[in-house]
Amino acid sequence: SQTIHQWPATLVQPVGSPLSLECTVEGTSNPNLYWYRQAAGRGLQLLFYSVGIGQISSEVPQNLSASRPQDRQFILSSKKLLLSDSGFYLCAWSVTLGDYEQYFGPGTRLTVT
Amino acid sequence: SQQGEEDPQALSIQEGENATMNCSYKTSINNLQWYRQNSGRGLVHLILIRSNEREKHSGRLRVTLDTSKKSSSLLITASRAADTASYFCATDEYSTLTFGKGTMLLVSP
Numbered sequence: 001s002q003t004i005h006q007w008p009a010t011l012v013q014p015v016g017s018p019l020s021l022e023c024t025v026e027g028t029s030n031p032n033l034y035w036y037r038q039a040a041g042r043g044l045q046l047l048f049y050s051v052g053i054g055q056i057s058s059e060v061p062q063n064l065s066a067s068r069p070q071d072r073q074f075i076l077s078s079k080k081l082l083l084s085d086s087g088f089y090l091c092a093w094s095v096t097l098g099d100y101e102q103y104f105g106p107g108t109r110l111t112v113t
Numbered sequence: 114s115q116q117g118e119e120d121p122q123a124l125s126i127q128e129g130e131n132a133t134m135n136c137s138y139k140t141s142i143n144n145l146q147w148y149r150q151n152s153g154r155g156l157v158h159l160i161l162i163r164s165n166e167r168e169k170h171s172g173r174l175r176v177t178l179d180t181s182k183k184s185s186s187l188l189i190t191a192s193r194a195a196d197t198a199s200y201f202c203a204t205d206e207y208s209t210l211t212f213g214k215g216t217m218l219l220v221s222p
Contacts, residue, residue, distance in 0.1 A: 036212075042214055043213050043214035044156075044212040046210075088153075090155055090156070092156075101158040104156040105155050106155050107153070107155050
């Protein structure tokens, strides 16, 4: 069966510090991968998605970047965090884009102080 | 961009009652999905309904889709305290899913 992992679960970082969040998927090959951010009490904002190794699509301009160094690994990064980067970050995978259900990881709660 | 909008934003009911949440969207879709999120957790897929379907059931869940009104509803029957969560609809816009802001459901024992 497929499993998706995210770490760390929680993170408190000062403004201006770097960020690296990791997501890995087990039990499937060539998944479509997604990074979402969820602000408190809000819906999900799609940040990045990837259809394959090294292929990243950005949905919104921001202080973040994403990389996919391996088929089942998706990394969200920032060189310098802003206060507005605080939120709940969710990684997800799907078999196809759009027309299929997505499976979500447990999320990372990021607080920038 | 198109976004599903859930209504109401919050709903509080007693155990045993039914809960109905609505979702509206703006353009044509191929399918609409409903997800559930427990506080501080990831989302869990509940049900997918395609544009050529009008109603779908899964256990205590009933989803309807009215493409002429661009709306969908999620009905949870005989609610339980464990149903307390946020519920999101998601529509397929181009190549990715677009999520609404969700309905927070509180079921009191």
